[in-house]
Amino acid sequence: MTTVGDLAQAPPAFSTEGLSCYYGEKPAFLDVDLEVATGEITALIGPSGCGKTSFLNTLNRLTDLIAGCRVEGRIRLFGRDLHGLDVNPVELRRQVGMIFQRPSPFPLSIRRNLELPLREHGVKDRQERESRLEQALREVGLWREVKDRLSAPALDLSGGQQQRLCIARALVLRPEVILFDEPCSALDPLSSGVVEDLIASFRGRYTVVIVTHNLAQARRIADTTAFFWMVDGVGRLIEHAKTEILFQNPRNPLTRSYVDGARG
Amino acid sequence: MFPSRGDRLLLPGLRTAALLTGGVVVLLLAFLIVEAWPGLRAVGLTRFFTDPSWHPAGEEGTFNLAPMLVGTLAAAAGALAFSSPLALGSALFCHYFAGQAQATLYRRLIEVLAGVPSVVYGFWGLVVLVPLIRRLEPPGASLFAGILVLTIMILPTLMLSADAAFAAIPEDYFKAAAALGLSRPAVIAHVVLPASRGGLATGLMLSTGRAVGETMAVLMVCGNVVQTPDSLFDPIRTLTANIALEMAYALGDHRAALFVSGLVLMGLVIALVLAAATVVREPA
Amino acid sequence: MNGANLYASGFGRTRGDVLLSGAVYAAVAAVVGLSGWLLYDLLSHGLGPLSMTFLTAEVEASGRAGGIAPILLSTLLILTVCLLSAVPLGLASAIWLSEYADLSRGLGRAVHHSLDVLAGVPSIVFGLFGNAFFCVYLGLGFSILSGGLTLACMVLPIFIREAEEGLRAVPQSYRLSAAALGFSQTRTLFSILLPAALPGILVGLVLGVGRALAETAALIFTSGYVTRTPESLLDSGRSLSIHIYDLSMNVPGGEANAYASALVLVALLVVINTTASWASARFGLVRRAI
Numbered sequence: 001m002t003t004v005g006d007l008a009q010a011p012p013a014f015s016t017e018g019l020s021c022y023y024g025e026k027p028a029f030l031d032v033d034l035e036v037a038t039g040e041i042t043a044l045i046g047p048s049g050c051g052k053t054s055f056l057n058t059l060n061r062l063t064d065l066i067a068g069c070r071v072e073g074r075i076r077l078f079g080r081d082l083h084g085l086d087v088n089p090v091e092l093r094r095q096v097g098m099i100f101q102r103p104s105p106f107p108l109s110i111r112r113n114l115e116l117p118l119r120e121h122g123v124k125d126r127q128e129r130e131s132r133l134e135q136a137l138r139e140v141g142l143w144r145e146v147k148d149r150l151s152a153p154a155l156d157l158s159g160g161q162q163q164r165l166c167i168a169r170a171l172v173l174r175p176e177v178i179l180f181d182e183p184c185s186a187l188d189p190l191s192s193g194v195v196e197d198l199i200a201s202f203r204g205r206y207t208v209v210i211v212t213h214n215l216a217q218a219r220r221i222a223d224t225t226a227f228f229w230m231v232d233g234v235g236r237l238i239e240h241a242k243t244e245i246l247f248q249n250p251r252n253p254l255t256r257s258y259v260d261g262a263r264g
Numbered sequence: 265m266f267p268s269r270g271d272r273l274l275l276p277g278l279r280t281a282a283l284l285t286g287g288v289v290v291l292l293l294a295f296l297i298v299e300a301w302p303g304l305r306a307v308g309l310t311r312f313f314t315d316p317s318w319h320p321a322g323e324e325g326t327f328n329l330a331p332m333l334v335g336t337l338a339a340a341a342g343a344l345a346f347s348s349p350l351a352l353g354s355a356l357f358c359h360y361f362a363g364q365a366q367a368t369l370y371r372r373l374i375e376v377l378a379g380v381p382s383v384v385y386g387f388w389g390l391v392v393l394v395p396l397i398r399r400l401e402p403p404g405a406s407l408f409a410g411i412l413v414l415t416i417m418i419l420p421t422l423m424l425s426a427d428a429a430f431a432a433i434p435e436d437y438f439k440a441a442a443a444l445g446l447s448r449p450a451v452i453a454h455v456v457l458p459a460s461r462g463g464l465a466t467g468l469m470l471s472t473g474r475a476v477g478e479t480m481a482v483l484m485v486c487g488n489v490v491q492t493p494d495s496l497f498d499p500i501r502t503l504t505a506n507i508a509l510e511m512a513y514a515l516g517d518h519r520a521a522l523f524v525s526g527l528v529l530m531g532l533v534i535a536l537v538l539a540a541a542t543v544v545r546e547p548a
Numbered sequence: 549m550n551g552a553n554l555y556a557s558g559f560g561r562t563r564g565d566v567l568l569s570g571a572v573y574a575a576v577a578a579v580v581g582l583s584g585w586l587l588y589d590l591l592s593h594g595l596g597p598l599s600m601t602f603l604t605a606e607v608e609a610s611g612r613a614g615g616i617a618p619i620l621l622s623t624l625l626i627l628t629v630c631l632l633s634a635v636p637l638g639l640a641s642a643i644w645l646s647e648y649a650d651l652s653r654g655l656g657r658a659v660h661h662s663l664d665v666l667a668g669v670p671s672i673v674f675g676l677f678g679n680a681f682f683c684v685y686l687g688l689g690f691s692i693l694s695g696g697l698t699l700a701c702m703v704l705p706i707f708i709r710e711a712e713e714g715l716r717a718v719p720q721s722y723r724l725s726a727a728a729l730g731f732s733q734t735r736t737l738f739s740i741l742l743p744a745a746l747p748g749i750l751v752g753l754v755l756g757v758g759r760a761l762a763e764t765a766a767l768i769f770t771s772g773y774v775t776r777t778p779e780s781l782l783d784s785g786r787s788l789s790i791h792i793y794d795l796s797m798n799v800p801g802g803e804a805n806a807y808a809s810a811l812v813l814v815a816l817l818v819v820i821n822t823t824a825s826w827a828s829a830r831f832g833l834v835r836r837a838i
Contacts, residue, residue: 093445104440117444270734281640286659292677353575379817381762383789384810449564477670479765504672526676537668
């Protein structure tokens, strides 16, 4: 794994060039050039329907699974073309984890939820699985809460716990990048705070891309922030900058009015 | 404001209708019991399972229903064993393998199968399957023929209930599974099947009820010899076929014995319906 | 770990997936093959003897020759008796169950459960009951009336279930608006709820007809076997399904006409089932336009 020490020299985790995504003939977003720095937290902000979530979905090629969805342009992950013929999407998704808006644990026990991805990715050794499971649960602060009831149904957990379980489920695969799609918006304020602190703690250990509608949240946790906006009915990347610059001194007037709360 | 005259009559009228429909089952059970009662008293419950044979006509009749109960259960179990994998494969095909158009076409085909009446299945089994089985192992009309015909007959029920159960699985699971890089077999084995367990079990019980209760198809292809089968190719008689065959001339204790077998069938089916209802109530 | 792990060989298709696909496609091939065989067999043997005269001629030589005119008439009469008794009773019950009853306790729950059980009762048991109750106890004998009433008991749960669904699908706002306008319950029911629930009611009706047409076992000992043209509802009459059964089991040489009769029956049922889907789609559209 890339460590914090060599961040300055590290290649960007993601870089996109002229990236566009269409649903049928209708573009979701067009011509996005964006670099996501390794080990940093990058927030994507903007109003609903401006292509943030679609953009996130292109990063682990979840767009492959959406009927009628077409992606154009180039995405590189650590310098390699994501749409190259030699890319195995299954292996890609092990390396790039993803967390959704609504917590989505499988209707299995807590333990099975975490073991399933491990077995699927060929971790055959039971000892190894056990230790990764415990490590991931500790990392999301769930270990103490669930260690005595690992065989209880995951759906019995509270919403916030479920979301942390989903994060742990991504962590057991030891991803390098984690994508978050509004991970706190379906949670109560208290759980939301816990999850947000958790994401902030990933800085330097994982590369994080997070879509959020909560500008204050972006401001609290993101190193850089990218602002998407609808231009003529199509999502565009308007501005990407260090978070404090984007919020206090943006170059684009659209960004200024959005972060000042005048629009959206 | 007072309710209109129509309104005052409406509710009692509707309630009476509901009471009547609800009463049909009670009436049905009552008549079965009343008709079976003389037989149960004269013969006694145990003799229906311990008598040496089924020769119910005449003064000293014997009334062993056990071979026919075995026949009924063997045919139903065989049909479930053959039909379940076909139905499961079909439902998986429609959801996770076929395109939209293919799946719709395939469901149409299954609906056509569901619409074919049992007497036509029985007829087809009699003129097509039985001669083929006879070439394999005489006499042809056999437990095996019954199993094959029942397999096709319960397939639509099984397949459509699995189809509905799969359709009810939240889309979120698939997004999450794809994001974890789970392959199709893993998603099916560890997410789809556990999540649809309740629906699958309900379908299984409904089709068991259908197979146990089926009359015409098994009557026409099973050979109707009262015996406990030793092999798949032995002719058998089911409880339902027995009623259809003998009701025309049964008198006295014999007629009552047929109503007893009707009660046994009812018992089996009610047990299955209740079990299915319990499964439905249990959260998946 | 670095990005190179991504580029493993293969493209998402594991060996497990190849095996699973094989099994699934084998099951589908078996089902398509079996049903294709069945339908082709019916068509190829049934079309030959089928003609206009077959549908309009009397039964001759126990069915080996002649046509099925009296059979069709008896079938139609049995069906009419069945629907005339099942539909009013069923509709009233469905209205009570969906609009007034508490299904979680008391009478509502009891009626719902008893309908569930009724839906599972094997058809031969309906035959036993129909024989004991309608033929013997009520003294109707082997007759079209006995057969039709027995079928009505079978069709009730199917019809009620669909009609109830149709009524439940009517948006709550219709009821609230009607109440706000000061409509009486009766008026709300007849002017608003029933028209809006028509698709469900029609689908239930059509499915009930389908079930009744397909039924054989419940009719053997209620409506009987007689092939003559019935003169009253108290005459015995042979339904199409019983005709197929009798020709194939009891009449040597009846196979050709059994095929033709089976084809007629299956064709009727396909038309009926297609109508059911068409009606729900069609009336669904009308309802959305309201």
